Amino acid sequence: MILASQMLAGHIHAGPVETWATILTVAATAVAGDVLTAGAMRRIGDLDAIRAKAGLGGAIRAVTSSPMFLLGVLSMAVSFFSLLFTLSNVEVSLAAPASASLTFLGNAFAAKIFLKENVDRRRWLAAIFVCAGVFLLAK
Amino acid sequence: MKHTLSPQRYLILLAVMLTASVGDTLLSHGMTQVGPVTLAHLGMLLAAIRNPWVITGILCLLGFFASYLTALSWADLTFVLPSTAFGYVVVALLSKFWLHETITLYRWAGILLIVCGVGFVANGPSLTPHEPRHAVEEPAPEGESAVTGGTR
Numbered sequence: 191m192i193l194a195s196q197m198l199a200g201h202i203h204a205g206p207v208e209t210w211a212t213i214l215t216v217a218a219t220a221v222a223g224d225v226l227t228a229g230a231m232r233r234i235g236d237l238d239a240i241r242a243k244a245g246l247g248g249a250i251r252a253v254t255s256s257p258m259f260l261l262g263v264l265s266m267a268v269s270f271f272s273l274l275f276t277l278s279n280v281e282v283s284l285a286a287p288a289s290a291s292l293t294f295l296g297n298a299f300a301a302k303i304f305l306k307e308n309v310d311r312r313r314w315l316a317a318i319f320v321c322a323g324v325f326l327l328a329k
Numbered sequence: 330m331k332h333t334l335s336p337q338r339y340l341i342l343l344a345v346m347l348t349a350s351v352g353d354t355l356l357s358h359g360m361t362q363v364g365p366v367t368l369a370h371l372g373m374l375l376a377a378i379r380n381p382w383v384i385t386g387i388l389c390l391l392g393f394f395a396s397y398l399t400a401l402s403w404a405d406l407t408f409v410l411p412s413t414a415f416g417y418v419v420v421a422l423l424s425k426f427w428l429h430e431t432i433t434l435y436r437w438a439g440i441l442l443i444v445c446g447v448g449f450v451a452n453g454p455s456l457t458p459h460e461p462r463h464a465v466e467e468p469a470p471e472g473e474s475a476v477t478g479g480t481r
Contacts, residue, residue, distance in 0.1 A: 224406060231401035238337075238399065253398060294410065301406045308457040312449045313407045319446030320414040326439030327417050 204279040212276040213285055217292035219269035224293070225300045226262030232305065233258065287328030291321040334455055338403065342412050344396040350419035352389030354427065359383035404455040411447045418443050 204212070234240070234252050241249040253259055276285045298317035302309040309317075334342070359382030360366075366373040377383050400409045418440045424430040432440075 224410070227398070228401045228406040228409075231398055234402060237402040294414065297410055298407055305406060306457065306459065307405045307407050308454075309407050310453070312453045316411050316446040316449040317407065319442045319449065320411050323439040323442030323446060324414060324417060326435045326442065327421060328439075 209280045209284070212272065212279060213288050213292065216269055216272045216276055216285075216289040217296055219265050219272055220289070220293040221296040221300050223262050223265035223269055224297050225304050226258055226265055228262075228301070229305055230256045230259035230262055283328070287325045290328065291325045294321040294324065334404075338400075341396050341400050342404075342409070345393065345400055345409065345412050346415045346419060348389045348393035348396060349413060350416040350423060352386045352393055353416075353420055354423045355382050355386030355389060357386075357424075358428065359386055405457055408450050408453075408455045411443075411450050414443050415447045 230253075231237070234256055237249050237253070240252050244252070273285070273289065276289070294317055298309055298314060301307040307313075359380040360377060362382065363373060363377045363380055366377065378387075397409065397413065400412070421432055421436055421440055425432050
């Protein structure tokens, strides 16, 4: 995805406010997409069980008829296009790892608040380690 | 609440990790064959989707989305996401051993941190048990209707 954005985007430098505003937009819409999708899957129930009962078609119907899932996919699409926009204004070496890392941390917060997941110390550590790891990996 | 996952579910998580990274690497390999795409030459994208590497990459990414959604239907988001991050590690290793790219010390450190992060959650419970008294259980009937809707 980042590869395609790099190919489509030019490189113009933005000020720090615009830089972080666009990066935060990418992360926030990505978190919204992940949380909405996860929430939708929780409501729909175990896909393995649905597939066993209703077949693959039934499982696909159950997923695609959920408005929450469609809203999640829409958020993911908005996040992708925000990333394209961000990459045309901000250097990829900052934009890609910063937005990916913020998405991981944001997801841990959002999962705790909206999905009521039990984000214990182990999961917080995982979110922080993965966030730092993704940042280093993209350097 | 049983916290251990069945072997089939571990396979789905493995598919989440592998399909995303293999798909990205295949797309990357295919796009280097197609050449740079610019806004002035968007027609190149049509050439791209005829490239066998790009087609296989897209199929892998479709497989990723299907296995990711399946995993989210029985595991927490904060359990599944670190697995998706493990895909970054697979991409880095694939780019080193298949595309012969160099991995810097920073990247090795990043790989180590992600592996540790995945290790933390992999040992813990995969799903938060929600008691019926919780407000979050309200959507349950809708979930059931989705199942019956699919059975019809």
